[in-house]
Amino acid sequence: MSKNLVIVESPAKAKTIQKYLGSDFEVKSSFGHIRDLPKKGMGIDLTSFTPDYEVSADKKKLVAELKAAVKKADIVWLASDEDREGEAIAWHLAQELKLKEENTRRIVFHEITKNAILKAIDNPRNIDQNLVNAQQARRILDRIVGFEMSPVLWKKVKTGLSAGRVQSVAVRLVVERELEIRNFIPKSTFKLEGVFLNKTKQEITAKLKKDFAKEAEAEAFLKQCQGTGFSVLNVETKPGTRTASAPFTTSTLQQEASNRLGYGVTATMRVAQRLYEEGFITYMRTDSVNLSQEAINGAKAQILSEYGDEYSNPRNYTTKSNTAQEAHEAIRPTDFAMKTIGDVQLNKLYQLIYKRTLASQMTNAKIEKTVIEIGNEKLPQHFEAQGEVIIFDGFLKAYGIVKAEDEEEENNEKLLPKVAVGEDLDYKKIEATQKFSRPSARYTEAGLVKKLEELGIGRPSTYAPTIQTIQNREYVDKRELIPQEREIMKISLNKTDLKKEVLTEKFGGDKNKFVPTDIGEVVNDFLTQNFAEILDYGFTAKVEQDFDHIANGEEKWKEVLQGFYKDFHPRIEDVEENADRANGERILGVDPKSGKNVLTRIGRFGPMVQIGEQDDEEKPVFASLMASQNIATITLEEALELFKIPFDLEPFEDQTVTIGVGRFGPYVKWGETFISIPRGEDSLSITQERAEEIIKEKKIADAPIASFKGEPVTKGTGRFGPFIKYQSIFINVPKRYDFDNLSQSDINELIEAKLEKEANRYIQQWEEEKISIENARWGPIVKLGKNIFKIPKNKKEEKYTAEELADVSLEEVKKWITAQDKNAFKVKAKKTPAKKPATKKAAVKKVAVKKASPKKE
DSSP states (O other): OOOEEEEEEHHHHHHHHHHHHHHTTTEEEEOOOSSSSSSSOOOTTTTTTEEEEEEEEEEEEEHHHHHHHHOOSSEEEEEOOOOOOHHHHHHHHHTTTTGGGGGGOOOSBOOSHHHHHHHHHHHOOOOOOHHHHHHHHHHHHHHHHHHHHHHHHHHHHTTTTTOTTTTHHHHHHHHHHHHHHTTOOOOOEEEEEEEEEEEOOOOOEESSSSOOSSSHHHHHHHHTTTTTEEEEEEEEEEEEEEEOOOOOHHHHHHHHHHIOOOOOOOHHHHHHHHEEEEEESSOOOOOOOOHHHHHHHHHHHHHHHHHHHHGBBBOOOOOTTTTTTTTSSBBBBBBBTTOSSOOHHHHHHHHHHHHHHHHHHOOOOEEEEEEEEOOOOTSSSSSEEEEEEEETTTTHHHHOOOTTSSSSSSOOOOOOHHHHOOOOEEEEEEEEEEEEEOOOOOHHHHHHHHHHHTTOOOOOHHHHHHHHHHHHTSSEOOOBBBBBBEEEEEEEEOOSSSEEEEEEESSOOSSOOEEEEEEHHHHHHHHHHTTTTTOHHHHHHHHHHHHHHTTTTTOOOHHHHHHHHHHHHHHHHHHHHHHHHHOOOOEEEEEEETOEEEEEETTTTTTEEEESTTTTSSOEEEEOTTOOOOOOOHHHHHHHTTTTOOOEEEEEEEEEEEEEEEETTTEETTTTTEEOOTOOOOOOGHHHHHHHHHHHHHHHHOSSSSETTTTTEEEEETTTTEEETTTEEEEEETTSOOOOGOOHHHHHHHHHHHHHHHHHEEEETTTTTTTEEEEEEEEEEEEEEEEOOEEEEEEESOOOOHHHHHHHHHHHHHHHHHHHHTTTTOOOOOOOOOOOTTTTTOOOOOOOTOOOOOOOO
16 A cells, blocks of 8 residues: 555656656546536626535546545545646645645655655645635636627627637637738839849849839939949958747747647647656646756757867856746757657657757857948949858757748858859849738738737737637638639840849748638627727736736735726726627628619627618528628628529539629539539639639549449548548548559458448447447447437446347337436427517528538548
8 A cells, every 4th residue: 555645637748757666656537627616607606606516427536546545545646737727726636635734745846756756745835725725716717708708799799609719719800800901901002123143153142222113213224224334342241140949839849849849739738748758758737938957967068979079168048028937948959869750650759849949058159250341433323232141050050940930031041152243244134023011911820820929918828719719719810722813014124135024923822821711700800899898918917917916916816806896897887788780781782683672790600791681671681601702701792692602503414503792712513413613713703614624523533443342442631631432432542652553452352441440340339310329539328319318327236238239128228328418319399480470571691602612422
């Protein structure tokens, strides 16, 4: 029997810690919080701000096991993470397990290594109630905001919406950036670039120091250059340095993992969590760039052994943010002698952290900047060529250079040929190209994290969940924006002539950047108009500072909540009573055929346009917007085009052909087959000829590639990637297979594996009743249609075995289902439409323009 019980919050962490402690210690996991505010209801007494915590149903068995383990132990060690959330987990454990203070030890560590764990055991402390109260204040304030603001949105905008203190501010950032882009008026300038040759015919590319606002000005300058002799007017060489960046904080790790590895914020934190729990890095939720002396010494030793003395420059960094906790460390490796780790996915992020930390302790890179001025005294403006040479690589040897997301594509890292002042040059060509100014870029995940951090909104632990939440709520998304085209002028001066040509450039397209949805914009407008203070960046940052003050013991948490709620609740009541409904409605103009108004708004099924209004004698007609359209920007002409869809073309091979738009975009429907129209093609532009081409391409794609037991096998690519289809079964093709060149043995292997899995899926199945007992990932389940139900314990209070489940009767399974959903088998009565007074009009319904949804290809 172990005398010591150690409780941590994750099984992976428990497994790693158990390796470092002897047989006198038993390490168990609480799997995060064991209790929280109830899922239903607010769970807070708003007169005293006392929370009503409860143990969730899925944690009751775990809590019972922990209580049993506590009874057997002499000392209980609470070893959850060292941040506020970890402190709260420890406090909840102490409260729920009824731990005695004299037998309880709170230990913290920022890395899971043997030395750190043993040091923590030697230096226990009590639970820090200030940290606990800071976490409670955040949890309760966010619950109040969500529970009181969300019903207002249901009433005033659309049911099912939600609001949140940080998430709503994050949405506001995305919406405001989109409005800035939408209202941006590009300015045109002409930029000149020349390619010059020295005596040895080496090329020097140089840019004119001045841009021209008008085409005529650029053309006039080029004419001045024609026949002019050029020479080197000046050569300037300057020494320079590049300095290594500080070690990673949570925010900078998320940004760099995005830029270098293409990782999303959530993926970065998931991998970092594993690296921490398996003992490879220090704690990954931190806003400090500080390194311990032990870490500085470890990095120095590694640099000296790997690179040499001239590369070593030990130093520590200080955080500019006033709210950073310098007692914590930056994210760093726990052992600098470990350069790589075995797991490929973990190693990518580990390498980034390892190299960044190592580089922070290395010497500056030395560079030499060269600027060559080229021109003629007769010309009003001169050209300039810039180049850079790395004289000593310093920290770059470990970390290299990466372009920031907002950095211009042009850079000065190019070698220039040796030239002397006064040396004659010949021009090969000089070009004036029309350029348009660009608006600020849309936010990437990393860019949004950076902005939230700059504004002081949220803390390291909140960035990833906030960004995930606003996507889950469908307030923002990362849909691809198809670029537009515009004409630009290019004027080229060659040795013999001046040539003008009109080129086409694409602009405005975007990938993997945040764009607000229609509902996101409408919700943001409503909240900013009615809850301006809650959505104010300064106010949100001030709340974060209040939490910091609570954590430091400078403020009382319930007083902070009372101060917030006394102004917040009356505002909720006022808005609920007096604010107008919001649906983003916008009148686009008049339909030339009917003379009725054409308007766009958020409807029950999403963004739409309608012809006619509720008060008209005839019912309005509706059409859904395409995925690429927006209620804030759609024009009257574009709206009217939507009412032409769906439309029929001539039959092809004795089957009807229809063009439509559905849930997954525009499609051609051929008979009963839905075929997606290629991205970028307008459904309204699809002719008979083009439709037949799309159908023929689909027929070729769907042609059997092989057979299995005499049945044809086809292949395709769907929402979830490449697949093969056998009979009515879709089988995903993993990346390890060459999808373009599947062999018969590959196909046999894939189908046989799928059939075996399907055969083992059902323990029992009643097809007519749509009921089954199935093997699922975490054990057997009961399914009724698409609904999943738990299997209770048997009479011995034990889990059913597979053999027992194979003998369970249908009546018994129905009892299990009814116990969890008493209405599961009740036949729903059809609703009789309520009769309305004669003065009112009948409810508006969608008419024939409603789109069909394409089936899976």
